[in-house]
Amino acid sequence: MSATLALRALRGATTASANTAEAISEAVAELIGALIERNQLDGNHVLSVTFSCTADLDACFPAAVARRQAGWDAVALLDCQQMAVAGDLTHCIRLLAHAWMERERPVIHPYLREAAQLRPDRSGHN
Template identity: 70%
Template sequence: MTEPLRLRALRGATTAEENSSASIAAAVQELLAALIESNGLEGPRVVSVTFSVTADLDACFPAAVARRWAGWNEVALLDCQQMTVAGDLPRCIRLLAHVWMEPQRQPHHPYLREAMRLRPDRSGHN
């Protein structure tokens, strides 16, 4: 008998090269691809994703980028501004995703690009 899926919270972060729609979109797409690939996710298993961005990113909404993903029309998406803290990583995009996963699967929290500095223990696809 198969165990029921378990609701998990996944974290991740990346940085945009500049404050432009194209740069933000590229960073969000890369982060979502890493999240999905490393956790074996499908659209229906993603319940919600909250994106937060540092105040220096205002060219586009990360949720608008995620909304274009196939199978994500039922995913609750939200954008917010990250709290401003002196010395914080610039042009940073963070996410918190709630997903259904197999209980035996180890969750992976992708920290990409310059955001690897935030969590060196979880950089890349770990």
């Protein structure tokens, strides 16, 4: 890697409109698209992405959707269940990604749809 690159951690979240493979796939694709676009990521710079879902989402694996992303052949992908907390946002998909990015570039964490309420400080980037 170039000396101008640094390993960065990126967060993000969204919500699915329903517990269906189609709704989850749509939400994950939108979240990944926002992550890539807002941070100007190239697929070969993304090392890993961990997805967590609330227990009410079990119709498909978010990582399976991410595997279809062009240039993500070597990205390590993992799904897990989000810790259950009373009153938490439902139908929520969160991600933690690690990527090589230009050291000077600010990291933008996309919080989309209903998940914007999880991080109101990021709402200007939705």
